[in-house]
Amino acid sequence: MKQIIIIGGGAAGFFCASNLDEARYTITILEQNSDVLQKVKVSGGGRCNVTHACFDPRELVQFYPRGNKELLSVFSRFQPGDTMEWFDQRKVSLKIEKDNRIFPESNSSQTIIDTFLNEVQKKNVEIKTKCSVKEIEKLEDQYLIRTSSGDFLADYIIYTTGSSPKSLKMIENLGHTIVEPVPSLFTFNIKDELMNDLAGTSFENAEISIPSLKTEESGPLLITHWGLSGPAVLKISAWEAISLARLKYHFEIEVNFISTDFQDAEEIFQRFKQNYPKKTIGQSKIFDITNRFWQRILQISKIDLNKQIANISGKEMQLILENLCRKKLPVKGKSTFKEEFVTAGGVDLKEINFKNMSSKILPNFYIAGEVLNIDAVTGGFNFQACWSEAWQIAQHLNTI
Structure with missing residues (x-):
């Protein structure tokens, strides 16, 4: 035979x-x-x-x-x-x-x-x-x-x-x-105060883009001890595997944690502000994210958590939304996705x-x-x- x-x-x-x-x-x-x-x-x-x-x-x-x-x-x-x-x-x-x-x-x-x-x-x-x-x-x-x-x-x-x-x-x-x-299929190593001690925080749907490559992906996102993972990251790492290798895994990403257009997010914020003016900003559930992450967004935006939402200025609101919808993060390396x-x-x-x-x-x-x-x-x-x-x-x- x-x-x-x-x-x-x-x-x-x-x-x-x-x-x-x-x-x-x-x-x-x-x-x-x-x-x-x-x-x-x-x-x-x-x-x-x-x-x-x-x-x-x-x-x-x-x-x-x-x-x-x-x-x-x-x-x-x-x-x-x-x-x-x-x-x-x-x-x-x-x-x-x-x-x-x-x-x-x-x-x-x-x-x-x-x-x-x-x-x-x-x-x-x-x-x-x-x-x-x-x-x-x-x-x-x-x-x-x-x-x-x-x-x-x-x-x-x-x-x-x-x-x-x-x-x-x-x-x-x-x-x-x-x-x-x-x-291909790797997670992004990122050191940024936004994510300190928030490993395990997940987002049901987020958007990630790599402006230098004019590419974007959406899907679930996860904060890890090393940076960012989850399907959104893994998809973009697969499609851009060759380009990211050429960049030696050093590049900038932009993240929209709530997968909501900036102007739409602004309208949601304004509506909430009108409906609940006396609430403190730290306890306000405006977007579908964890309280810990919301409070971290406010901290890096230098907003007093006890401030009443009616007293949040237009400039402060813009800053919060920038960090939530257009956060730029530096990627410095990669990690293998599990085994x-x-x-x-x-x-x-x-x-x-x-x-x-x-x-x-x-x-x-x-x-x-x-x-x-x-x-x-x-x-x-x-x-x-x-x-x-x-x-x-x-x-x-x-x-x-």
Whole structure:
């Protein structure tokens, strides 16, 4: 039988192995770490954000800063609804949460890991852990894979290594072009008196812009010990990953904490002032933010918390609203978002045939997962790309 070697025991590698026809192939997974499926384990805080409830491929690709054009045809063949059906057929119940992220009913990533391990066991897939690939050599009609555990011969290689520098260098040595990887999905490091001792304060909907890049995003926002996080920050970090790397992660952002236009906020303030003139400004609930944050806004605006709202001058009101709706903050660095490290960059997409994820450079060589220059915002989208790409490879190899 023909030998398939899958290099990389992560999401894409295991999904591909789970869908291959074991009657046609001998299948081996090589994983350099002692455990397989490590990113699956930590995803979604250990619950595994399997995919996202977005079932129209044209809408789905909008969540991918890189790879959106190429993935349209891939998602037309296998999309989140197909992922849900695949797990359902294997008696894994999935649930759609309010924000459309999809998790196993068990709330445990181990459910997903066990499903994959059961599938590959049924197919007699050999898994070799602590097996580090040193070199891949193209022979006449096969590949010789030199590893820390000896040599392997492959008729077909499925390359699902993730985006480690070593794996990118190895595929570059085989002739592929690499788009230099940079971090995506990261939080912003900010030191500012506005946020001192307010870690954990969240905003249901905020707007963030990076004026120098003429870009903006909106969504939930969170103050952390290091600065700002939450979907609004993560989205803008993903879409501007390459530009922010060029800026060495030093830039200025403008934040609208209440996602309300300045003039509209002014009208809301004036109305409140007319209706409750005797209230003290410190105890006034004018906007949908926490009392602690409101009082901090007043402190940095140098407003006496005990001042009656009727006595707030037009100039003072402007200052409060500037800090609430147009607050400029200096970003000086980034932090990884939890353990879910994602990169922009990888194998150049022009060198991939997206009908079956085969290399245009190397015969009988298939590439999927984060090693490609494809990445998405947070919410299960990166996994969905892995499932869809891997499924295409398996379908192709099952029919040739």
